[in-house]
Amino acid sequence: MTNLSPLAPRDATRIACHAAAADRDGWLHPVQQALIHRRGWLRMLAPRAVGGEERPLPDVVRLEEAIARVDGSTGWTVTLCAGAGWFAGFLPPHLARAILATPRACLAGSGAPTGHADREGDGWRIDGEWDYASGAPMATHFTFNAYLRENGQPLFDADGQPRMLAFVVPKAIVEIVPRWRCVGLVATASHAYRVRGAWVHADHGFVIDPAAARAQGPLYRFPFLPFAFVTLAANVAGMAAHFVDLAAACIARRRNRFGQNEPLIEVPAVRAALDGARDRLDDVRGRFYALLDACWADVAAGGSVADAQAAQMQALAQEWVAAARHAVDTLYPYCGLVAASRDSDINRVWRDFHTASQHALLMPQG
Template sequence: MPHLAIAPLIAPLSARDARRIARHAPAADAARSLHPAQQALLHRRGWLTLLAPRSAGGAELPLPQVVRLEEAVAAIDGSMGWVLTLCAGAGWFAGFLAPGMARAIIGTPRVCLGGSGAATGYAEEEGDGYRITGSWDYASGAPMATHFTLNARLQRDGQPLLDAEGKPRIRAFLVPAAQVHLVPSWNSIGMRASASHSYHIEGQWLSQEHGFTLSPAAATADGPLYRYPFYSLAYVTLAANVAGMASHFMQLAEECMRHRRHARAGVPLLDVPEVAAMLQGKKEAYTAARTRFYAVLDDSWAQVAGGVALDDDAMQAVQASSLALVAVCRAAVDGLYPYCGLYAAREDSTINRVWRDFHTASQHSLLLP
């Protein structure tokens, strides 16, 4: 059977950057925080502001280019890919802030935006601003963050403000790290170096300019990035991370299978026709799903860049191709793991770290089948 190679994922990365990321990944996992050299690379390359408006000092790169880079980094180190994705994604919010506020934030030295999308806090109207109180979980890159984003339920005189449908009104805010109390809570088996800790805010006042609305109609920056729907952007960036980790796992699994011998046949696993065919099938399914995913992403971006908003069908296509890719990745990782031997169960092995990272990242609520 001819060998089907998985399309290389590190093309958006220089070989030197890829080696640097990989070199420090084991130490980062052990320390439960990105290695200083990894953090320095994120800042030196400007990766945390890839999606921030050019007018505010960001790179404002086309979304498909950013997604491919995020996938490539995740294919080297899942935790670093995740921090890049979530923090660059929070940097995208600058396109919905008042321009002066956006410039001030993106211009912060070593700027890094982290946060949570859950509305687990309250914003009490006070003067020309809001007083924020609440706790939020899973802020990836939290130790690096210079600002935190959050959603909060609006209140006036202690009473919830409701929308036209009688539901609580929710607004997004961006809070300087100096007003945030970090709560070390990230104790997962994987994605350890993402340091996705919790944070708490107790009665901190913010001006109105720290609030924003994630809607194309509310964008304050020009350009197609800020007309691309939020959930569509979330689906493609998360799915690309999962795909990168799955590709890394498949490469490492094949190496394990090349050296492990079949207990009964007495030959390398890859010399067993049924095993070789199974591996080939996983690769083919992965390649097909990834090709479809990028075709849909590229088409959707071309549409938005051409000035046409994505309709419900187009947004559904983005979601469906993302979830289909994630499903194929799950099937590949879970199907190949039993063939990798006890080496893959060793906590200090690379394949075990990738397996742990994959099964932690793929728990994200948006990635449910």
């Protein structure tokens, strides 16, 4: 990772010094939360016309990677909540503007269609429960997918598949279900949430597709799946890079008890494993950003992301995650019991990495 980090050193320090406490407490520290809002990170993908910052996607992805390299829970929460803020580009402008005008606006949510929306008048009656809303405690609005029904019967699209629609709703009609108990990303507080029989106007339903975008900027012509892959992969890779840095420090302090009692870092196989992990991560990272920058340039110039480009971006994102898994799993055995101690920084990063990399989109292919 280049030394020209998009994350200011002072901000990195503020995030890092509260990471252990946030992990113990199960939610981001107030200093971390305040920094997130002060820097506008949750608005950075929303349209300028409705109160967002509409930053270029490659800049956002590099920033998210940099935050995740400092603290996985902060990086993941920023990425998932800023990503939900991107949906403002697909909402009616009056609704998007009202949402972003909310003090300390934050959107959290889930992509799983584990609820139903029944047509009622000029809106929908919502009922369902959804898992994994990262940042749930500070969310002012929640997003989710729901299957559509009318008069109790499912609605179908032109291909005969059940119709599904994305929704955004205010926190007032949502009940948080606190059951986030994963070993890592503890401070994301990615709790479940439910809506029980609440009515919302039809404006609260939206379609995530460039053809349905309400905002006209290039961000909203970028397809959802490539968008999701690049933001999630950058987070996982940032956590892996952090682990490699901490592993190198652990290895430098240890000695090879089964050889000549020399420093472990001087054992050729260990040095090769460390250098190889770094080289592979750097190689994939360079190719990943070269492609992302090229795709973004095409979209910013008025074009679109071709299917072949989208497939290549997905493949590179998965290759970066695979390199990250290889790096972490290869170096962990050399780090000693400190890496297994729940109170150590390296263990927290290890737990965060292995939780984030379980995301369904990042499942190993083949």
